[in-house]
Amino acid sequence: MLVYEIMPGEKRIIAGVYHLSKVLGRHFALQDINFQLANGEFVFLVGPSGAGKSTLLRMMYMDDIPDSGQVIMGAHVSTMMKRRNIPRLRRRIGIVFQDFRLIEDRNVFENVALAMKVAGIGITEIKHEMTNILTRVGLYHKRYEFPGALSGGEQQRVAIARAVANKPAVLLADEPTGNLDPMVTRGILELLFKINSGGTAVLMATHDVELVKSFGQRIIYLQDGKIVKDKEMLFRGNLRESISNSRVDHRAKKFTEHSIGEDYDGKRGR
Amino acid sequence: MAGINEAKYMLGESVRMLKSGKVSNLISVIIMGFSLLVLVIYILVTLNVSIIIEKGMEEMxxxxxxxxxxxxxxxxxxxxxxxxxxxxxxxxxxxxxxxxxxxxxxxxxxxxxxxxxxxxxxxxxxxxxxxxxxxxxxxxxxxxxxxxxxxxxxxxxxGKKWVEKGEKLVKGFYMTGLALGLIVFLSVIFVISNTVRLSILSRRESVEIMKLVGATNMYIQVPFIIEGAIQGIVSSLLAMALLWGVCSFAGRYLPGLGFFRFEGVIGFIILCAFLGSIGSFVAIRKFLKR
CATH class of the missing domain: 3.30.70.3040 (Alpha-Beta Plaits)
Known part of the structure; x- marks a missing residue:
């Protein structure tokens, strides 16, 4: 097993998609997809509806398996993944959707706490962490509200809070602003940037090309199941600055190394 | 094995599930209770008739x-x-x-x-x-x-002829009883499994969400299994209470009508708890495997 410190500012691949193809129905939903995600990176995955963005993300959180090629998320390899290890991967990444996917009969606190509870974290720690998390997304004062009483933007903030509750190394966002108006969209994007600056790599899928162009981040263009353009921004100066604290790299290191082997020998652990 | 925290949370989820699904649980329990009532009425009638037959045979x-x-x-x-x-x-x-x-x-x-x-x-x-x-x-x-x-x-x-007739009657009674019992039993299983499936369907979204945030199958299943067991217990109690009512009413017209013994009632309740949890387990397992 390779264990070494990631130096501040050092780049490390924490998620990768290699020659991935997926057939849905009669044609390729995805065809020979290749890209990697480095720690602390922010990447937009852009393409029109039906380009295969959601399918690609589903492969990445292993809700579906590729027909050929593989996905590597940290130490989890899709071709060797056992069903019972999928929950462990999900606790180490965050997922956000267009339709928020909050549990309607649980309040904000309970929805966010769920992610920590399923990971087996003690209630004292959850309560302690929750103050931080909910303050970060600006919803601490609404922690006892139910999703039905919140606006779309607020609901998405709750979903994001839930996604980052376990301090994931990667956050996958599938059209997180698809249901929101431009003003609210801006706020959600800012929140995602803030989370990214805290060390979490973000992969955000969207159909809105104009929206993402202005930020100067790396953009992967997807069309008809193929990557048509991948604007690599990996070693941009300001990005390096934003992730140059050691906590960031520690998180990526944990994601890529701490679980090596457990998919194959069935050991349990968090 | 799951840690203490997880066990606590699973129990919490079970309590939440029972609380939030009060109405649907009530409906399920009523449906199951009446299905079970049919079953226990059948069993009780069979038992009583076979006691009468035995007595009759003794008197020959x-x-x-x-x-x-x-x-x-x-x-x-x-x-x-x-x-x-x-x-x-x-x-x-x-x-x-x-x-x-x-x-x-x-x-x-x-x-x-x-x-x-x-x-x-x-x-x-x-x-x-x-x-x-x-x-x-x-x-x-x-x-x-x-x-x-x-x-x-x-x-x-x-009474040569009577004895022979009586024996035929008893045989016929047990055979039709067996067939009828099988039909009743199967329909009870069918009703209960459908009720369980509906209850899972109504919670499909939260189950999906739990899977997305990394809940293990066990974390998702345990509350369903506990709910199934409790539904089994409550509906069997309901069936027994109803049966008792039916019996004490029918007893006025049919003196000597026997009820189940205490051990029988307890055994039935335990069996129903077991069946309820197994039913829920099978249904949620099927759902999670999709």
Whole structure:
């Protein structure tokens, strides 16, 4: 097993998609997809509806398996993944959707706490962490509200809070602003940037090309199941600055190394 | 194994599930309770009828009539020989005086006609009861054949046709009972599994969300299993309470109608708890495997 410190500012691949193809129905939903995600990176995955963005993300959180090629998320390899290890991967990444996917009969606190509870974290720690998390997304004062009483933007903030509750190394966002108006969209994007600056790599899928162009981040263009353009921004100066604290790299290191082997020998652990 | 925290949370999820699904749980329990009521009514009726049948079979007797004026030693001889026969359970001597008395009792008001007779025309007799497990018609036939030739025996009688008919009736009853029981049982299983499926369907979204945030299958399943067990217990209690009501009502018209024994009731409740949890487990497992 390779264990070494990631130096501040050092780049490390924490998620990768290699020659991935997926057939849905009669044609390729995805065809020979290749890209990697480095720690602390922010990447937009852009393409029109039906380009295969959601399918690609589903492969990445292993809700579906590729027909050929593989996905590597940290130490989890899709071709060797056992069903019972999928929950462990999900606790180490965050997922956000267009339709928020909050549990309607649980309040904000309970929805966010769920992610920590399923990971087996003690209630004292959850309560302690929750103050931080909910303050970060600006919803601490609404922690006892139910999703039905919140606006779309607020609901998405709750979903994001839930996604980052376990301090994931990667956050996958599938059209997180698809249901929101431009003003609210801006706020959600800012929140995602803030989370990214805290060390979490973000992969955000969207159909809105104009929206993402202005930020100067790396953009992967997807069309008809193929990557048509991948604007690599990996070693941009300001990005390096934003992730140059050691906590960031520690998180990526944990994601890529701490679980090596457990998919194959069935050991349990968090 | 899951940690203490996880166990606590799973229990919390179960309590939450029971609280949030109050109405749907109530409906499920009522549906299951009534389905189970059909089942327990069926079982109780079968039990009662089989008790009646057994009693009836016990009362089927062979009468060995003695010749008039047979002395005591021959009588004793006959008694001993009868007791040696394997399928015989009990041999009772009915003296001619006793028989007359009984006859008089049966006649009631009309017993005056007996006075016309003068002397007692009835013979001394042995009433022979059969062991319940013995094949009555064959055994009775055997006794009749054997005893007819004995010294001091005048005649041997039993309701041959009645016994044979009775046996056919019992066989038929048990066969139809078995078929009916199977149908009732299968429909109860069907109703309950559908109820469980509906309950899972109504919680499909939260189950999906739990999977997305990394809940293990166990974390998702345990609350369903606990809910299933509790539904099983409550619905079996409901079925038993309803049955008790039905029984005490029917008891007015059918005296001697028996209810289940206490152990039977407890056993039934435990069985239902078990069935409920298994049913939920199978249904949620199927759902998670998709």
């Amino acid at each position: 007797c062979v009468y060995v009539y003695l010749e008039d004026g047979v002395n005591n030693s021959i009588t004793e001889d006959i008694r001993e020989k009868l007791l040696e026969i394997e399928s015989v359970r009990r041999v009772v001597f009915v003296s001619k005086d006793k028989a007359l008395e009984k006859f008089r009792e049966q006649l009631g008001k009309n017993s005056d006609i007996l006075e016309e007779l003068g002397a007692n025309p009835l013979p001394d007799a042995f009433r022979i009861q059969m062991k319940p497990e013995s094949n009555a018609s064959v055994a009775m036939e055997k006794i009749a054949q054997a005893a007819t030739g004995w010294k001091g025996v005048d005649d041997v009688r039993y």
